[in-house]
Amino acid sequence: MKLQFSNQKNRPRRLQGVFVPILVFLLIFGLFYYGVSSLGDAASQQELSGAEQSIRRSAVHCYATEGFYPADLAYLEQHYGLVLNHEKYIILYEAMGDNVMPFIRVLPQKAAGQGG
Numbered sequence: 001m002k003l004q005f006s007n008q009k010n011r012p013r014r015l016q017g018v019f020v021p022i023l024v025f026l027l028i029f030g031l032f033y034y035g036v037s038s039l040g041d042a043a044s045q046q047e048l049s050g051a052e053q054s055i056r057r058s059a060v061h062c063y064a065t066e067g068f069y070p071a072d073l074a075y076l077e078q079h080y081g082l083v084l085n086h087e088k089y090i091i092l093y094e095a096m097g098d099n100v101m102p103f104i105r106v107l108p109q110k111a112a113g114q115g116g
Contacts (some may be wrong), residue, residue: 044108051089052106058082059102068098 007116065070073093076082084091092105 015079028047048089048106048108051084052104055082055084055091055093055104055106059104063099063101069095071095073096 050091055076057082059069062076062080070079071075072095073082073084073091077084088109089108090109092103092107094103096102
C-alpha cells in the first residue's frame, strides 16, 4: 500500500515533466513561424518595390533616349524590354505629359479584392 501512495505523489511531477517540454517546444515553434512569416512579408514588399523601380528606370531611360515619357506601359514593354507580371501585380501608370514623370505605383493583386 505504501507503494500506491508514493506513485500518486510522483504523478504530478511526471505530468509536469511532460508539459514543460511541450510548452517550450510550442513557444519555440511559434517564434519560428512568426519569423518565417515576417521574412515572407519583407520579401513580398521588396518584390513590389523592385517592380516599381524597374518601371521607373524604363520610363527614365525612354525619356533620356527619346525625349518623352511614354503614354502607357505597353510602349515600355514593346520598346524597352520591360517584363511585368500583370497577374501578380496591379500596376498604376498615369502619364501626365511628355515631359512630366508619370505616376507609378505597383500593388499586389490580392489587395484589389480587399479594398486596400
